Every structure is written in C-alpha cells, then in structure tokens.
Amino acid sequence: MIGEPNNRISKGALTVWRIHGIIGSVITLIISFTLGTLCFLFDWPVWIVYGLAVLFILEVYYFVLFRPKLRWLRWRYEVREQEIEIQHGLFVVRKTLIPMIRVQHVDNTQGPILKKFGLATVTISTAATQHEIPALEEVEAEELRHVISRLARVADEDV
Amino acid sequence: MSEKKRLHPITIVTNTFSTLKDAIFPIILTVIVGGGKSDGSFFWDLFFVLILPLIVMVLLIVFGVISWMRFNYRLEEQEIRIEHGVFIRKKRYIPCERIQSISTTEGMLQRLFGLVKLTIETAGGSGEAEAVLAAISKHEANEIQLYIKHAKEQISETEEANEDVAERTNVLEQKNIVFRMSFKEIFILAISSGGALGVIAAVFAFCSHFDELVPYERLYDRLETIVANGVIIAIFMGLLVILFAYCIAIIRTMIKYAYFSVEKTAENLVVSHGLLEKQNINVPLNRIQGIIIEESIIRKLFGLATVSVINAGSFSNEGESGKIIIFPLIKTNKIAAVMEACLSEYQIEESFAKVPARAKSRYILRPMIPLVIPVGVGIYFLHQWGLLLLLSFPLAAYFGYLGYLYAGWNINQQQLVLRSRFINAKTVYMFKNRIQSLEISSNFLQDRKRLGSVSATVMSGLGGAGGETVDIDREELFFIYSWYSRN
Numbered sequence: 101m102i103g104e105p106n107n108r109i110s111k112g113a114l115t116v117w118r119i120h121g122i123i124g125s126v127i128t129l130i131i132s133f134t135l136g137t138l139c140f141l142f143d144w145p146v147w148i149v150y151g152l153a154v155l156f157i158l159e160v161y162y163f164v165l166f167r168p169k170l171r172w173l174r175w176r177y178e179v180r181e182q183e184i185e186i187q188h189g190l191f192v193v194r195k196t197l198i199p200m201i202r203v204q205h206v207d208n209t210q211g212p213i214l215k216k217f218g219l220a221t222v223t224i225s226t227a228a229t230q231h232e233i234p235a236l237e238e239v240e241a242e243e244l245r246h247v248i249s250r251l252a253r254v255a256d257e258d259v
Numbered sequence: 260m261s262e263k264k265r266l267h268p269i270t271i272v273t274n275t276f277s278t279l280k281d282a283i284f285p286i287i288l289t290v291i292v293g294g295g296k297s298d299g300s301f302f303w304d305l306f307f308v309l310i311l312p313l314i315v316m317v318l319l320i321v322f323g324v325i326s327w328m329r330f331n332y333r334l335e336e337q338e339i340r341i342e343h344g345v346f347i348r349k350k351r352y353i354p355c356e357r358i359q360s361i362s363t364t365e366g367m368l369q370r371l372f373g374l375v376k377l378t379i380e381t382a383g384g385s386g387e388a389e390a391v392l393a394a395i396s397k398h399e400a401n402e403i404q405l406y407i408k409h410a411k412e413q414i415s416e417t418e419e420a421n422e423d424v425a426e427r428t429n430v431l432e433q434k435n436i437v438f439r440m441s442f443k444e445i446f447i448l449a450i451s452s453g454g455a456l457g458v459i460a461a462v463f464a465f466c467s468h469f470d471e472l473v474p475y476e477r478l479y480d481r482l483e484t485i486v487a488n489g490v491i492i493a494i495f496m497g498l499l500v501i502l503f504a505y506c507i508a509i510i511r512t513m514i515k516y517a518y519f520s521v522e523k524t525a526e527n528l529v530v531s532h533g534l535l536e537k538q539n540i541n542v543p544l545n546r547i548q549g550i551i552i553e554e555s556i557i558r559k560l561f562g563l564a565t566v567s568v569i570n571a572g573s574f575s576n577e578g579e580s581g582k583i584i585i586f587p588l589i590k591t592n593k594i595a596a597v598m599e600a601c602l603s604e605y606q607i608e609e610s611f612a613k614v615p616a617r618a619k620s621r622y623i624l625r626p627m628i629p630l631v632i633p634v635g636v637g638i639y640f641l642h643q644w645g646l647l648l649l650l651s652f653p654l655a656a657y658f659g660y661l662g663y664l665y666a667g668w669n670i671n672q673q674q675l676v677l678r679s680r681f682i683n684a685k686t687v688y689m690f691k692n693r694i695q696s697l698e699i700s701s702n703f704l705q706d707r708k709r710l711g712s713v714s715a716t717v718m719s720g721l722g723g724a725g726g727e728t729v730d731i732d733r734e735e736l737f738f739i740y741s742w743y744s745r746n
Contacts, residue, residue, distance in 0.1 A: 102737050182745035194700040197743055202695045226695040227571075228716045228723030 105178035105185045105195075112217045113235030114172050119213055121163030128156055177233050179247060184224060186231055202226040203252040206245045210238075224248065263331040263342075267374050267394040270330075274393070275323035282319070286312055332392060334403065337410040339379065341390055353389055355410035357381045359546055359572030363400055365537040375400045375539075380572035404541070408526070437601040438521040438586055445519065448588040449512035451557045521585050523601045528568070530585055542583055546571045548717040549689040549724070550605055551582065552594065556682050564591045568602075569717055569724045581720030605688050608676055611667030617708050618730035622663035626655040626681065658682055668713070668728050668735070670742055675715060677726035687726025693717050694725075697743045699736050709733040713740075 132152040139149055167190065176187045184198045207223040214220060220241035222233045236244065290307055322345065330343040339353045363375040377400050379390040395403075440448070517534035528542040548569040558564060566586040589597065595607035614622075630651055638645035658681060665680035675694065678686040694715045701711035713736055714727035731739075 102740060180746055185744075189700065192700050192702040194698055195740070196696055196698040197740065198696045199743075199745055227718035228695040228725075231696070 105176040105187050107177050109172070109175045109177070109233065110219055110235050110237050110240070111172075112219050112237070113175070114168050116213055116217055116219060116235055117168035117171065118164050121160070121168065124163055125156065125160050128159055132156055175234075179244060179251075181251060184231075184248065186233065196231060198224060198226060198229075198231060200248070200251045200254075203248060206248045206252075208241050208245050222248075263333045264395075264399075265331050266327065266392060267372065267396065268327065269368065269372055269374065270394045271320070271323045271327045273368060274326060275319050278319055278323070279316075282315070286315055332390075334406045337413065339390065339403070339407070351390065353379060353381060355407045358389075358407055358411075360541055360543060360570060361404055361407065362538065362540040364539070365533075367535055369394055370537070373397060377403060435600075436520050436522050438519075438589075438597055440516065440519040440588065444588050445513055445516050446509075447563070448516060449509040451555070451561075451563070451588075452508070452512050516587055519587060521601065528585065528601060530583060540583060542568060542570055542585075544602070547602065548693045548719060549687055549726075550598075550602065551724075551726075552591075552686040552688075554591065554684040554686075558588070559684060562591050563588055564594065565589075566594060566598075569719045571718050572720055581718075581724060604690075606671050606674055607688075608669045608671065611669045611676070611678060612731075612735060614663065614666045614728070614730050615710070615732045618666075618710055619660075619663050621704075621708070621710070621730055622666070623656045623659040626659045626662075627652055630655055666728050666730070668731060668739065670739065675739070675742070677713065677715060677728045679726070679728050685726065687715075687724075689715055689717050689726065691743060694743065695723060697740070699740050701733075701736075705730065711736040715743075 132155075135152060136149050138144065139146070170190055171188070174188055174190065174193060178185045182200055184200070184203070186194075186196045186198070188194060204225050204227055207225070208220045209223060210220045214235060218238050219235045220238050222236060222241050222244050224231045224233070233241075233244070290312060326343070326345050329345055329348070330341075332339060332341045334340075337355045339355065339358075341351045341353075343349055343351075358379055358381055360380045362378045362380075364378070365375050369375060372394075373396065374394045375397055377392040377395060379392075381389045392400075392403075514534045516532050518537075519532040520530075522529040522531070526544055528544060528547075529539060530542065531537065531539040548571055551567045551569060552564050553567070554564045564586075565584060566589060567582045567584045570581050570583050572581065585601075586594070586597065595609075598605055598607050634645075634648045634651060637648040641648075661682075662680045665678060665684050667678050669676040673691045675689050675691065676686060677689075678684065695718055697713070697715045699711055699713050705711055708730075709732065710730045711733055712727060712729040713731060714725060716723035716725040718724075
C-alpha cells in the first residue's frame, strides 16, 4: 500500500469552484426562465417547465455542493527532492508521478476569480505532458514554483 | 564550409509549379468569367484568355526566381543558417546540437537530376519541419549530415575534437543493414493494411462529388428500365468499385514501401523506402524514446506485427507524429532477434504479468456498454431488422475477452512494458529514464475489485506517446508506481 501525498490545496479552492458552479447555474436559470416564459406564451406542454426545474436543482446540487467538496477532498500533492506527486479526480482517482529531471518549466496562472481570492494555479510541464495544481495560496504557489525550478535544475540527467 | 549556398535551380521549377497548383483555379475562373463577360471584342477575348494568364505566369516565374535567389544557407559556428524571403527577409539559425533528426527524400524530379530534399527537425513541435532544403546534391546533403554530426560531437565531447577524415570515413563504413523486406512481404503488408479502407472512403467521397456534374436522376430513370429489378447488378458494381479501390491501395502501399530497409550506423537508425519517391529517415539512437509493437487483428492471426520507434522529433513516416515505423511487417517471434541487432538495449519480453481473473468480467462488459444506446435506437427505428444489431454484443464481448487475454505488463530492471488490446493489440516498451510521467488511476468500481489502471507517457513529436494497461491487480499497480518513484 502506498500513502497519499501530504499537502492539500487551499480551502479557497472550494469557494472558487462553488462560484464557478453558481455562474453556470445562473446561466441555466436565465435560459430556463426564457423557456418557461415561452411555454406560457405559446401553450407548450407544462412538463418542460418541471423538467427545467429539476435540471436546475440537480445542477446546483452537483456543481455547487457535491463536486467542489469531493474534488477538494481528493486533491493532494507533494513536492519531494526527486519528484512531484499529484492525486486528483472525482470518480476516477488518478495519481501521477513527475520526476524532477523531467520538468521543463513551471507556470503560475491566475484568472480574475482566483486573483480576487489571492489564489493561483501552478502548471508543471514536461517534454510530453502538462500537470496542473489548481488554487494554491498566492505565496504558496510562488514558493512552489521557485522550489520546483530550483530542484529541477539540480537534478540533471540526459533526456 | 561557411560560404552561402543556394539550392539547385530546379527549385525554381518546383516552387513555381507548386504555387501554380494553388493558383490554377483562380486563373481558370478569371478566364471563364472574364471571357464570358467581355463584349465580344477581339482584344478583350485575347486579354482574358491569353494575356492575363500569361502575365500571371510570368509573375509567378519571376517570383520563383527571386525567392530562389534569396534563399541561401550556410554552415557556420555549429549552426545551420538559412536566409530567405522575398518581401520580408527571414533568418533562421538552427544550432546543430538541437537537431533531432535529418531525413532526405528523392522525388521524381529530384531523381532526374540526382538531387535530394533534406528535412531538418528539432524538438520544438509546431508539426512542421524546422528547415527544408528542397533540392541539393546528394554530395552536399552528405556534407551537411556529416557537419551536423561533427558539430554535435564537438559540443558533447570537446576533447575528442581532433578526430577527422579518417574517423568520418570510418563512420560511413560502419553501416549494416538489419532489416529488409522481400517483395512477398511487402505484398502481404499491402493486402493486410488498413489503408485500403481509406481509399474506399476516398472513392465514395469522389463519387458523391459527381452528384452535381452528372444528371444522375435522368440516368437512374433509364437504368430503372434497363435493370428493372437488377439489384444484384448494383451490388456487383459496388463490389467492383471496392475491389478496385482495394487494388489501388495495395499498389500505393507497395510503391511506398518498396525497397524497405533499416540500416544501423554508429549513432543512427536509417530507414529508407520508396519506389518513385525515395525516403531516407535518420533516427538518432539516443533520441529514441520507446518502441511500439502493434498487431492489427488481421496480422495477429498470422503472427505478424508492425514495429515503430517513438522519436523525440515530430517527423513521422506514417500517421502519428513522432512515430517512425522501422519494421512494417515482421514475424512476432523474430522481433527479438532483429531488435538485438539494432536496439539491443531493449529486451523483447515473451511473458507478461497478466491481469487477474476478476478483471475478466470488466473486460468483457466494457466494450458492450457504449453499444447499448445505438443498438436501442436501432431497434426502435428498424423493428425486426434492428434485432440483428443485437449480434454486435457477442462480438464486442469477444473482442473484450481477447483484450483480457492480451493485457499485461512487465518490468525488467529499467524497462517497463505495457500492453493492451481492443481489436488491435499494442505493446509499448519504455525505459524509466525516458518516461516523462506515470499515472495510476482507479474508479470506484475498480476499487471494489482491487483493480486499477496504469499509463506511462514518453516524449514524442507533438505531445506525448505511451502505453497503458487497464485493470491490473492493486498490489502490482503499487509495485509499478514505486518502481518509477524516486522516493
């Protein structure tokens, strides 16, 4: 049996993902209202309205409550001397190992919502793959980027 | 060797023709439209039909000549420096040590003049080659390859810079051919290739284009009276078309893979093939990231396989970028011997750790699930005939079962082998120090059976390439994971 990676991502991720969920839900709500109004105007069958309502409730539950929580619980990472380990996934739990010597570069990115909450995403690129650690505290992300690029430079081996 | 050089003047012809090819339709269109619109006076007719196309031609040729004159390349300070561009001058310097692979092709026109086209690839992947020297003499191409090779050596081991001509010729003589295909084998390759399907699709697409040109409806009316109830003839004709397409595909594959041979030099694997267009691909041995053995369902029946190497550059001789076929068709039991001669660091395995028996049901069910909805819809709309679609379930189950039998993994010191199969089988060999990242995953259904999947990615032209095995025993999965871990 192998253990889980040590670190969790920021709690702020939960809030950010929930906001994403809410934005999506609001869009659904607007569309539903439009369709609902059309239903009344043109005497379309009523079940369309009920269907839309159920859909909306399901969306809110899944994208605002269920998914962010589970996703946050699953997200773990660890940066060691020689490698980076990442674990994530909702229904399929994935664990990835990236050796330091394979790391080509590290990027920090920050969308408007992440910025508002003082969070940033770290992207680790190898010659073939890209891996993302979402929503870390800004300071932490900055530090992580430095640590990884320092360790990656130390570990030197032919590709 | 630092003087500026131009390509062979024949490039003017090829360049002009290739631009002409793109411009031909607009030209014809202007001729037709313009000619139709003219008021009938002799001058305008002449202008549109003769003078305008002539002017365009002359412009194209002038453009071709200028772009040929502006294109020059030189070898300087361990770099290939190319300058080109008519309106905007572009310079491109490629450091030799960054070059991943060099390949040469001989098109028909180039052959006539004893020339080759040299393509240079670096790792940076925009898909296109970094530099193409469209027509240079074979001697010149050789010089460039030697220069690059030499530059690479000088950079990697500066102290050994004194080796010279003697060493060069020595390297040249150290070739040995490790793989070759007989006419019969190429024929078998052609008849068992999937390319046939592509041609059939192309023929159908071609035919559908004729819809607008041929008055089918009128033809059909007449046909109806002639054939009356001759569905058989229609089917026969269809078969004939397919057969014809298949023949074309066979011939095309045979032309492409004629004279197939793989040569091993001190540092490269040289793959060359082609009847009309001869292609030479240089794969530096230290750039090979892994090997892939593919057994398509038809070929597997006869114990045949296709072997490719995963190359760090984006060049490819067929299909996926970065994948270069080295043995298009080989008896599965002979791979080990041939590999020993050219890529001896890879250990071709005979036995694999299989997936556990409790994974069997998962393997059998997995291909059936995506069929449920299409078959359901089929039955709903086609009624009794739709029931025939149910036959696809046992077929899918059978393919799933084959996948279960084939799937497996193997670790031999630094070498990881992952194999999987759905209809076509794929086995990937990778070394630990070439694997860019390794991932294990499991969903909750797999969790219940203590199973999980593993996939490993190595570098190839665009993005990655790699292998995977699904539904491995949990303990074995962790073993692979910790084998890769440096912790």
